[in-house]
Structures are given as C-alpha cells and as structure tokens.
Amino acid sequence: MLIESFIVKRLQKHWRGPAFTLNVEPRAYLIGKGDNQFSVTLKNSRILINIGISPSLGFGEAYMNGDARIEGDIMKFFEGFEHSPGLIPAPIQMIKRWLRYLPLSTKQGVDNAHHHYDIGNDFYGLWLDSTRTYTCAYFLKNEDSLEDAQYQKNDLVCKKIRLEEGMSMLDIGCGWGGTLFHAALYYGADVTGVTPAKEQAKFIFDKAKKLGIENRVHVIVEDWRELEKLPMNTKYDRIVSIGMFEHVGRAQYARFFRLWKKLLSDKGISLLHTIGATNDENSGQDPWIQKYIFPGGYIPLLREIIAGASHAHLRVVDCENLWQHYAKTLHHWNVNVESHKKEVVDMFDERFYRMWTLYLKSCEAGFRWGDLQLYQTVILGKDAKWPLNRKVEARLTKRQKEL
8 A cells, every 4th residue: 555655646647638537446546646547457456567667568557458548638648748757767778878779680670570560461561551651641631531640741752852763772671672673663763671570561561563564662571771782883863761760779870870871872862751850868769569560669759860860971961850740640540540440459459459459559649649750850971952942832743543
C-alpha cells in the first residue's frame, strides 16, 4: 500500500491532462483536476508499480495483456500523457539518453527490420493503401482519402527533388516500393530500392514484373551499410530516404551521410523524410516502442540532421514539417486496422491486435499533442542547381491507372 500510495501521489502531482478515475482493484483514485472524463482500470497494484517505474512500458504491456483497460476516449488518456512529461522518472530519461550512443551492428539492423516488416505482406495489405506506402501521407484537403494522400506524398517527393525522365533514383529504405513505382510510372525514372526485408523485396519484384517495368525497377536486398561495397563510381542523380532514418541510430549518422554523399551525383538533389523531435529530452526512443514495435530506433533532432549533412559537405536547402499530416495518416491506419479486427486476430491473436492499435493511437497522440515531428529535408550535391525561390509546383502529375 505504501508503494501504491507513493505512485498515486506522483501521478496526481505530474498529470497535466483531463481528469480521470484510476481503479486499482479494489481501490479508486481521482487523477487530475476538473470533471472526470474517463477511467483506467488496472488488474492489480503490481501493474501500477510497473507504470511508476516506466510509464509507457508498464502501461503498454498491461494493455496488451488485457490487464489494463480504459473506459471512455482513449485518446484523452494519450493526450494527457503527452502533456505530462514529469511522469517519466529521471533514471528512465537517463537510460534513453545513454542508449542513443550505442551503435547497431549490420546484423542487428537486419534483425530489427525483420521484426517489424517481415510479419506478413497480407497483414500490411489489410490497412495500408493499395501501394502499401507505410510512411506519412500528404493531405491537400481534410477529406482526402488515404489512397489520394499517399499518391500526393509520393508526388510531392518527386517534385521536391526535381525528378525527370531517364534519371536514376535510389530509395534507401524503400518499403513496399510506393515511391519507387511512382517515380518509375509517372516520371520515367530508373529506380533502385534498398530494403533488408525479404517480404518487401518479393512484393516489389512481383509488382514490377506484373507492370512490365522490371527493367527499370531494381531492389538491393541488404542493410543500407552494404551500399558501401558498391563500386566507387556508382552515382545516382537523385536519392530519397522516406521513413528509414529513424532506424539508423545516432551513432551511425556520420557513416550514413558519408555514404549519402558518396552515392549522390555532384549535380544531384536528394530528400530525407524522417520522424523527428524538437526537444532533446524527447529524442531517442520510447521504451515500449523500442521493445515491441521498432527495436533499435532513434528519433533525431532537426539539428542532428542538418549537422550530419553539413559535416559530410552536403548542402541543406529546404526543410518542411508535416507533423499534422502524420497525425491524420496514423488515424486512417488505425481506423483501417480496427475495421479488420477479426482478420488481424485470426492472423495473430487478441494481444497482437491490442499492441498494434496501441502503437498507432499513441503515435497519433505524439504528433497531435507531443513532440513528434515529420521533417522533409532537401539536400544538394555540391554542384546542384536550385531555383531562387522554394516554390514547389502545385499542379500534381495526372494520375494514371496502374495495370
């Protein structure tokens, strides 16, 4: 009871969100000020102790296991958590800061990719758009569908790098090839993707063959560091990396940008698209996300991106923050997952379903109310031409029907 009382008082002191009732069966506590807006029920005091030690990991594991439940709007709970950084004990923050300096081996990087991306193409096909683009979409209007918004994001990327017919483009961390196919089909580019995930590579190979463009769509099935083994004269007119930089790790930034410079033509234009943070306390990785969703990940600060590129003698010329778009994207994904609950549970189990929806909802909250950002940074080779103003052509390429 003494430990439980201590943790409850800490929650009451640091909670900055909507008021709620905390039930630690059989006891109940009011957390926060104002009218009660939802309730959190924990199966026993042991779970509360785990939450006191590491809030996200303790709650996340309990929620996955069905030992914690929320009655009411779960997004209000996440909103409150994002507004209450004081809940996280100082030792946990110190561990997060320490872990950011640990390098990942190539094997660890590949294993981490398999952990998240090789759990089945059929699963991702349930809730992503038809191109299986698993990165932030771009909404021109609030009512845009996920399908249209992903098309618009891929087109925005191609516009920002001034992609033209016949150019070579490298996509480091290409996923299921959404940007690759957009660049090949609508811009006539010769594209090469890099992914260590075999399920993703197979999907790209099969789709390229079906579309009859296998001569212009290539895949390197390796960790990004294996690109260092390419011949010294290997150059690409354009390079993009969309939603992969979060997996690189801070200790590898110098190596990553040296490789980027090596592969980018002197006249080349490139774009790095990554989740980021503005506050040093929030960089690194959430403990629950680290353990169950993206092992080995690190959320960079904007200054780390700019410094990394600059130290490699690359020129950063443009940066846009699309944080609102990622919140909307995650909301669309979660709605899709929830609409396919039966299929997801049949593929895995109830625990996996709760884990995945918790991941999507908590990340949406991070963009809506927390410190998560989405940076698109344009980086030039030393002799690249760049227009006098930053205007990106507003007219999108006319959409073509894929075969």
